[in-house]
Amino acid sequence: SDADITGAACGAGSIDAMAAALTGTGKILGVLTVVTVNLFAKRLNIQLELAAAVKTVVNGHTAKINDGEVNDRTFLSRSSVGLYPLALRHREKMFRRFGRSRLIALISGATALMRWGNVMTIRLATAGGERFFRTRFVFVCNNPEELDYFRLRGRECIDGHSLAIYLPKPLGPTGILRLGFRMLRRKAEETHDFEMVCAREARLEIEPSLVPVSLDGEVEMMRAPLQYRLRVGALRVRVP
Secondary structure, three states, X not given: OOOOEEEEOOOHHXXXXXXXXXXXXXXXXXXXXXXXXXXXXXXXXXXXXXXXXXXXXXXXXXXXXXXXXXXXXXXOOEEEEEHHHHHHHHHHHHHHHXXXXXXXXXXXXXXXXXHOOOOEEEEEEEOOEEEEEEEOEEEEEOOHHHHHHHOOOOHHHHXXXXXXXXXXXXXXXXXXXXXXXXXXXXXXXXXXXXXXXXXXXXXXXXXXXXXXEEEOOEEEEEEOOEEEEEEEEEEEEEEO
């Protein structure tokens, strides 16, 4: 349309879709907070109270922010490969069957961690060189609020206009379960649990090549190689 600002009243996955449509057009994204946990809104200091969010859309100012991309798909906060997307898919099935609750989320997550997730062989290529890993999942972050929530180091990557890429050690099912609980308790540690890489662009060659990928909670199957990149200042957003 001829509107300068498009308001997004939805969850993180749908906001990603709107951001993908608006990036590069000169149009502005307005975030209307209709969910209780919105780390993307928190990143922008947008209040969770709906009337205050509307006021920001109408009377705020426009900022340019970075967004992430993997194989031409946009994500604003985080993307994961492997076990974590499978756990998200299983959680949604459990929610549909038993209803949404924190207890169901914990049970479904523990079940998924124990049952699923192949060990992937990964060749990671960045401007800093190449690394070879074996792991069950990869976590890529573009939102410091996500890192603060789990008390993970990496804000310096994001503040320096790079993606923070986490590669956990090749743990077995029980080790992955322990890591999951350590993350829930916000006690995961670099060197002990994972390695971290800062990169504006990264290419992941993965075996097996067909892998589940999450984009801010939405899950789809993608064919490797996965090409991640950060688009600096690509999205215009209304902020307080």
